[in-house]
Amino acid sequence: MAEILFxxxxxxxxxxxxxxxxxxxxxxxxxxxxxWQDRLGPNRVGPFGILQSLADLLKILGKEDWIPPFSxxxxxxxxxxxxxxxxLMSFAVIPFSPNIGVSDLNIGLLFFLAMxxxxxxxxxxxxxxxxSKYALLGGxxxxxxxxxxxxxxxxxxxxxxxxxxxxxxxxxVLAQESGWLIQxxxxxxxxxxxxxxxxxHRLPFDLPEAETELTAGxxxxxSGLKFxxxxxxxxLSVTLISAMSVVLFFGGWLMPEPLASWLPPLVWxxxxxxxxxxxxxxxxxxxxxxxxxxxxxxxxxxxxxxxxINLLATAAFKLGGFYG
Amino acid sequence: MxxxxxxxHHQKEKSNALSTALDMFVSQLRTMALVLKHTFTKADTVExxxxxxxxxxxxxGRIVLTRDPDGEERCVGCNLCxxxxxxxxxxxxxxxxxxxxxxxxxxxxxxxxxILCGFCEEACPTYAIQLTPDVELAEYDRQNLVYExxxxxxxxxxxxxxxxxxxxxxxxxxxxxxxxxxxGAQQEKPPINIKGLMP
Numbered sequence: 252m253a254e255i256l257f258x259x260x261x262x263x264x265x266x267x268x269x270x271x272x273x274x275x276x277x278x279x280x281x282x283x284x285x286x287w288q289d290r291l292g293p294n295r296v297g298p299f300g301i302l303q304s305l306a307d308l309l310k311i312l313g314k315e316d317w318i319p320p321f322s323x324x325x326x327x328x329x330x331x332x333x334x335x336x337x338x339l340m341s342f343a344v345i346p347f348s349p350n351i352g353v354s355d356l357n358i359g360l361l362f363f364l365a366m367x368x369x370x371x372x373x374x375x376x377x378x379x380x381x382x383s384k385y386a387l388l389g390g391x392x393x394x395x396x397x398x399x400x401x402x403x404x405x406x407x408x409x410x411x412x413x414x415x416x417x418x419x420x421x422x423x424v425l426a427q428e429s430g431w432l433i434q435x436x437x438x439x440x441x442x443x444x445x446x447x448x449x450x451x452h453r454l455p456f457d458l459p460e461a462e463t464e465l466t467a468g469x470x471x472x473x474s475g476l477k478f479x480x481x482x483x484x485x486x487l488s489v490t491l492i493s494a495m496s497v498v499l500f501f502g503g504w505l506m507p508e509p510l511a512s513w514l515p516p517l518v519w520x521x522x523x524x525x526x527x528x529x530x531x532x533x534x535x536x537x538x539x540x541x542x543x544x545x546x547x548x549x550x551x552x553x554x555x556x557x558x559x560i561n562l563l564a565t566a567a568f569k570l571g572g573f574y575g
Numbered sequence: 576m577x578x579x580x581x582x583x584h585h586q587k588e589k590s591n592a593l594s595t596a597l598d599m600f601v602s603q604l605r606t607m608a609l610v611l612k613h614t615f616t617k618a619d620t621v622e623x624x625x626x627x628x629x630x631x632x633x634x635x636g637r638i639v640l641t642r643d644p645d646g647e648e649r650c651v652g653c654n655l656c657x658x659x660x661x662x663x664x665x666x667x668x669x670x671x672x673x674x675x676x677x678x679x680x681x682x683x684x685x686x687x688x689x690i691l692c693g694f695c696e697e698a699c700p701t702y703a704i705q706l707t708p709d710v711e712l713a714e715y716d717r718q719n720l721v722y723e724x725x726x727x728x729x730x731x732x733x734x735x736x737x738x739x740x741x742x743x744x745x746x747x748x749x750x751x752x753x754x755x756x757x758x759g760a761q762q763e764k765p766p767i768n769i770k771g772l773m774p
Contacts, residue, residue: 285618286613286614286618287610287611287613287614288613289613289616289617289618289619290618290619290620291618291620291622533607533610533611534607536610537606537607537609537610537611538603538606538607553596
């Protein structure tokens with residue numbers, strides 16, 4: 252009984268920390284984009300503008316939460332919830348540090364992939380239920396994009412599974428004690444990251460939103476708190492993909508010895524995640540958005556074969572006893 | 576022969592496709608590196624309310640009505656500024672004082688319409704209406720943007736410190752309590768008796 256209560260407390264704390272962190276990311280992103288575009292970014296609310304997200308939240312709470320009369324009401328309301336819940340569920344299998352982590356699921360990696368697939372429903376249903384052409388186009392793009400990028404996202408992490416012999420994320424981290432998997436799985440990492448960007452539909456793969464062509468894509472008709480939920484889901488999934496990259500390829504909370512004793516494992520884990528979040532933001536500032544057909548042909552013609560080659564080569568090396 | 580040509584051409588195309596793919600990839604990385612470099616460049620932002628940007632003395636901002644060096648209003652109410660104004664934001668009415676001096680009875684500039692083009696300043700024959708480098712005209716109430724004559728008049732001479740219309744012109748007026756008769760203006764010759772016979 253006490254154990255269950257303790258677990259519930261842990262879950263509550265993780266969620267209570269994740270959501271403000273995701274909100275803070277909005278401010279971090281705007282500041283960083285500002286710096287990279289030779290501007291300042293939001294710096295008015297609180298010291299260095301750190302309370303900008305709070306101000307945004309208050310503003311968004313004050314907005315009218317409008318449900319279009321032409322929409323499919325129930326689905327319209329459920330869609331943003333699915334997105335946020337799926338991403339939060341994925342965090343259940345992330346091992347944050349040697350003794351923090353909600354669940355040591357023995358199929359943790361598969362669970363993550365399953366949740367990533369499920370979160371497509373959020374976007375597709377939002378686009379469909381909105382009953383407007385921009386939203387529908389966005390939802391359709393999201394469906395095609397996510398389905399095709401999921402294929403090689405799964406394939407790219409199979410190399411990791413081959414090398415560590417486990418689907419359990421905690422065991423995958425512990426297997427990297429002798430050396431991070433990025434050394435042997437560099438190609439797999441690049442493919443996973445590209446697929447991850449597409450999964451979280453961030454720039455340059457933000458075609459489901461694509462402000463310049465589709466107004467706001469699948470969430471064109473959304474306002475108020477439901478819009479905020481989509482936003483939260485997006486930033487949570489940025490954090491999630493960063494965390495997964497760290498767990499799978501960069502040794503999770505592990506650090507080489509002289510560095511490891513400087514800071515607690517959890518702090519190292521967060522620092523590594525921050526590095527990838529910064530990378531996501533840099534991608535957003537610097538790269539243009541591809542055309543939709545380019546995106547799909549890039550996925551099927553280049554990424555999928557590369558992922559297969561990576562998997563085959565890893566398997567061959569493994570069989571050849573290259574990794575000992 | 577033709578077959579081998581075709582084959583080599585095909586191979587060439589294939590390697591081209593690969594190298595363009597690589598080129599594209601490298602170009603994306605280069606773009607990111609170039610953007611990353613901007614971490615260390617200074618922001619161009621001017622943080623406006625705290626940090627005022629420099630406005631040149633001839634910057635076209637808020638309109639004022641100036642006075643001549645004697646402290647009298649320069650405006651003679653000729654209406655040329657109102658005629659020149661492309662958005663019709665100037666309204667005024669001329670009156671004539673007992674001593675012969677012409678003035679604007681009222682002079683009204685609606686700054687919610689004014690586009691700060693400076694045509695009124697160019698049209699003004701007496702350098703009365705002038706634009707100043709003050710651009711902070713924001714108001715909470717639209718009515719407060721309608722400036723009357725007492726709001727527009729300043730105590731100084733503006734851009735032309737020595738110019739005085741009535742000291743130049745041949746109009747009979749009182750200047751500083753002294754009557755300036757015909758022919759008394761600067762660079763003005765005394766009036767000629769056109770009915771006289773003397774050369």
